[in-house]
Amino acid sequence: MMEALLGDTETRRAAESARPDTHPTETLARVAWSIIAEPGDGVAGALIEQLGAVDALQFALSKQHLSEKAIDEARKRWMPRAHPRSVTEALRGATEVAARLLLPGDAQWPQALADLGEHAPAMLWARGASHHLSSPNPVAIVGARAATAYGESVAAELAGDLAATGTLVVSGGAYGIDGAAHRAAMGAGGATVAFLAGGVDRAYPAGHQDLFQRIQAAGAIVSELPCGAAPTKWRFLARNRLIAALGAATVVVEAGWRSGSLNTAGHASTLGRPLGAVPGPVTSAASAGCHRLLREYDAQCVTNAQEVRELLGMTESAPAAPESTNPDQVRLLDALSTRTARSAGDLAARSGLDAGRVAAILGLLALEGIAQRTDAGWQRVPM
Amino acid sequence: MMEALLGDTETRRAAESARPDTHPTETLARVAWSIIAEPGDGVAGALIEQLGAVDALQFALSKQHLSEKAIDEARKRWMPRAHPRSVTEALRGATEVAARLLLPGDAQWPQALADLGEHAPAMLWARGASHHLSSPNPVAIVGARAATAYGESVAAELAGDLAATGTLVVSGGAYGIDGAAHRAAMGAGGATVAFLAGGVDRAYPAGHQDLFQRIQAAGAIVSELPCGAAPTKWRFLARNRLIAALGAATVVVEAGWRSGSLNTAGHASTLGRPLGAVPGPVTSAASAGCHRLLREYDAQCVTNAQEVRELLGMTESAPAAPESTNPDQVRLLDALSTRTARSAGDLAARSGLDAGRVAAILGLLALEGIAQRTDAGWQRVPM
Numbered sequence: 001m002m003e004a005l006l007g008d009t010e011t012r013r014a015a016e017s018a019r020p021d022t023h024p025t026e027t028l029a030r031v032a033w034s035i036i037a038e039p040g041d042g043v044a045g046a047l048i049e050q051l052g053a054v055d056a057l058q059f060a061l062s063k064q065h066l067s068e069k070a071i072d073e074a075r076k077r078w079m080p081r082a083h084p085r086s087v088t089e090a091l092r093g094a095t096e097v098a099a100r101l102l103l104p105g106d107a108q109w110p111q112a113l114a115d116l117g118e119h120a121p122a123m124l125w126a127r128g129a130s131h132h133l134s135s136p137n138p139v140a141i142v143g144a145r146a147a148t149a150y151g152e153s154v155a156a157e158l159a160g161d162l163a164a165t166g167t168l169v170v171s172g173g174a175y176g177i178d179g180a181a182h183r184a185a186m187g188a189g190g191a192t193v194a195f196l197a198g199g200v201d202r203a204y205p206a207g208h209q210d211l212f213q214r215i216q217a218a219g220a221i222v223s224e225l226p227c228g229a230a231p232t233k234w235r236f237l238a239r240n241r242l243i244a245a246l247g248a249a250t251v252v253v254e255a256g257w258r259s260g261s262l263n264t265a266g267h268a269s270t271l272g273r274p275l276g277a278v279p280g281p282v283t284s285a286a287s288a289g290c291h292r293l294l295r296e297y298d299a300q301c302v303t304n305a306q307e308v309r310e311l312l313g314m315t316e317s318a319p320a321a322p323e324s325t326n327p328d329q330v331r332l333l334d335a336l337s338t339r340t341a342r343s344a345g346d347l348a349a350r351s352g353l354d355a356g357r358v359a360a361i362l363g364l365l366a367l368e369g370i371a372q373r374t375d376a377g378w379q380r381v382p383m
Numbered sequence: 384m385m386e387a388l389l390g391d392t393e394t395r396r397a398a399e400s401a402r403p404d405t406h407p408t409e410t411l412a413r414v415a416w417s418i419i420a421e422p423g424d425g426v427a428g429a430l431i432e433q434l435g436a437v438d439a440l441q442f443a444l445s446k447q448h449l450s451e452k453a454i455d456e457a458r459k460r461w462m463p464r465a466h467p468r469s470v471t472e473a474l475r476g477a478t479e480v481a482a483r484l485l486l487p488g489d490a491q492w493p494q495a496l497a498d499l500g501e502h503a504p505a506m507l508w509a510r511g512a513s514h515h516l517s518s519p520n521p522v523a524i525v526g527a528r529a530a531t532a533y534g535e536s537v538a539a540e541l542a543g544d545l546a547a548t549g550t551l552v553v554s555g556g557a558y559g560i561d562g563a564a565h566r567a568a569m570g571a572g573g574a575t576v577a578f579l580a581g582g583v584d585r586a587y588p589a590g591h592q593d594l595f596q597r598i599q600a601a602g603a604i605v606s607e608l609p610c611g612a613a614p615t616k617w618r619f620l621a622r623n624r625l626i627a628a629l630g631a632a633t634v635v636v637e638a639g640w641r642s643g644s645l646n647t648a649g650h651a652s653t654l655g656r657p658l659g660a661v662p663g664p665v666t667s668a669a670s671a672g673c674h675r676l677l678r679e680y681d682a683q684c685v686t687n688a689q690e691v692r693e694l695l696g697m698t699e700s701a702p703a704a705p706e707s708t709n710p711d712q713v714r715l716l717d718a719l720s721t722r723t724a725r726s727a728g729d730l731a732a733r734s735g736l737d738a739g740r741v742a743a744i745l746g747l748l749a750l751e752g753i754a755q756r757t758d759a760g761w762q763r764v765p766m
Binding site: 150 | 533536537661662663664665666670671674677678683684686687690
């Protein structure tokens with residue numbers, strides 16, 4: 001199964017040609033993951049995190065029975081997509097549009113995506129000057145497709161000012177606010193990145209074909225889905241988490257009461273990223289979502305680029321780490337108490353993990369502020 | 384001196400006629416205070432609080448030398464205003480325009496003003512249906528004189544909805560937002576109160592003469608200054624504290640970057656009253672002050688009357704009590720420690736106050752949350 005999926009000699013050559021610095025099996029395994037798992041699939045992410053992309057794929061595609069229900073369920077999602085030629089076709093599609101394959105660990109790979117934990121993408125497909133993805137402190141500017149002239153003008157004002165002073169402007173390439181932000185960033189001679197919900201070979205919306213062409217010259221269009229993948233409702237929502245994670249701050253310019261931008265804002269908030277909202281007339285439905293962010297999400301009111309820059313200094317000290325599903329971590333968390341301090345030996349006995357693994361996971365948990373060492377031993381930090 | 388100030392037999396009769404339920408000396412003393420002390424004079428307030436209006440006035444006007452510098456300084460402010468005929472003239476002026484004299488302790492006296500501590504007014508002069516002053520949960524709606532059509536329309540929307548549902552709308556009678564709020568409250572058949580910075584016999588601004596006439600029918604126009612007093616810059620600022628104190632919540636609809644409404648908002652904030660700000664276009668200078676309140680004063684973003692009603696449920700538990708300048712209190716506060724508990728006897732010895740006075744002040748300080756009784760004795764509560 002795995003051999004069929006990872007392709008023939010020609011496909012391995014294509015992988016080597018696309019990523020001469022990476023072992024082709026690793027490249028092909030990550031391409032396979034980007035095909036078989038939907039964006040944000042936490043089971044896939046946890047498996048890759050724990051076993052590496054290659055072994056995780058082997059494990060995922062084996063027929064070996066497991067008592068683990070989550071994995072069995074996930075296999076039912078993955079298997080129907082593991083067509084023998086899909087990896088070959090994805091690589092061919094990328095070559096045709098000169099899309100680059102970005103892998104975690106690359107110099108261009110945005111470190112910020114690690115905050116997504118097991119919901120981080122297995123890889124990214126990018127067209128254009130993808131090195132901009134690793135710019136320091138990018139700002140995400142998002143908002144309603146049905147924007148008003150006021151909203152587009154404010155988005156352009158903010159994006160233009162930020163881009164002119166060297167800040168990467170990240171958005172979703174949609175009509176309305178997104179488009180205004182991308183255009184103004186380029187107009188100011190700055191860089192901009194658009195995260196797409198479908199493959200980077202597909203211009204969606206079609207009316208932004210020219211815009212995407214221009215963005216590839218001044219930055220990049222990026223997706224975690226392979227070429228040919230259609231944008232779906234789910235993929236739009238999942239794409240929003242990448243915008244929020246890449247942005248060192250997210251600013252919503254205009255948004256209706258139930259706008260998709262509130263989803264991006266929610267992701268930014270969950271990730272502990274500072275969130276700004278641009279106010280507007282209370283009589284404008286296009287600003288209702290922004291006012292909701294000010295009232296319900298504790299967003300900061302921002303009225304100009306300087307205030308967005310101030311927002312960048314406001315990163316919360318402890319980003320809300322997504323709950324881990326790494327099985328060893330879960331076992332160790334179960335062994336930890338919030339009230340009683342326990343020695344590492346005691347925790348090894350309770351969790352059934354060996355001492356080395358316990359020490360490694362405790363270190364990680366301490367770093368994430370989930371566990372702490374006291375004089376009497378280790379304790380879980382109450383949330 | 385005091386006899387000359389408090390007037391002749393005719394003046395005493397006028398006082399009795401204006402306030403048949405109150406001893407004329409008390410009435411006249413409070414009228415005298417409203418003449419000789421500027422609004423918000425904390426030394427006058429502390430003196431009245433401690434001695435009562437009559438004894439405080441006697442003390443203020445006596446030539447008895449004191450080592451207390453604050454009192455000596457205050458006398459220099461008060462004395463030049465203690466013209467023999469001023470009380471008589473103030474009463475005559477009030478009678479001419481049928482202005483009522485409201486004294487602390489009256490059923491109509493708004494309890495909320497007590498939160499101003501020694502900065503509370505000695506009395507109020509009111510024209511119209513002054514019983515509205517004691518309505519539960521009034522809402523202060525204030526804003527820029529140079530309001531836009533947008534601002535006036537939102538102010539009218541909020542005030543009209545609130546007034547229609549029985550909420551007293553408090554404002555400052557100025558052009559722009561204030562006027563729109565008063566008008567809409569009356570238009571909805573509700574009640575409204577305007578606090579003026581000068582005497583209630585003076586229509587200021589003059590263009591609001593008709594508006595003030597209408598307000599007297601649907602509510603009241605109120606001032607702490609006697610008839611004939613001119614509105615000054617200081618009096619406008621001092622008047623703002625009365626609006627903020629009477630309002631169970633204060634909402635700023637439009638305000639420039641340095642608008643006087645921010646002063647009202649600051650008072651509301653200091654008093655622990657919930658503060659709302661209506662957002663507007665970031666391109667509108669008339670909304671810059673509101674956005675500043677959202678950013679710097681932690682104001683809540685409000686977009687409709689329902690959100691103002693929600694604001695009313697948000698009163699902070701402990702209003703920030705203005706620092707007391709009552710000399711005995713200061714002596715007792717010096718004797719109290721935040722770390723060491725001390726007996727009442729010890730405190731009497733340290734402060735040089737007698738045991739009864741110590742007990743009385745300790746009770747007051749405990750009530751204000753400034754001191755607390757522990758098992759070991761009395762301590763000052765750390766701020």
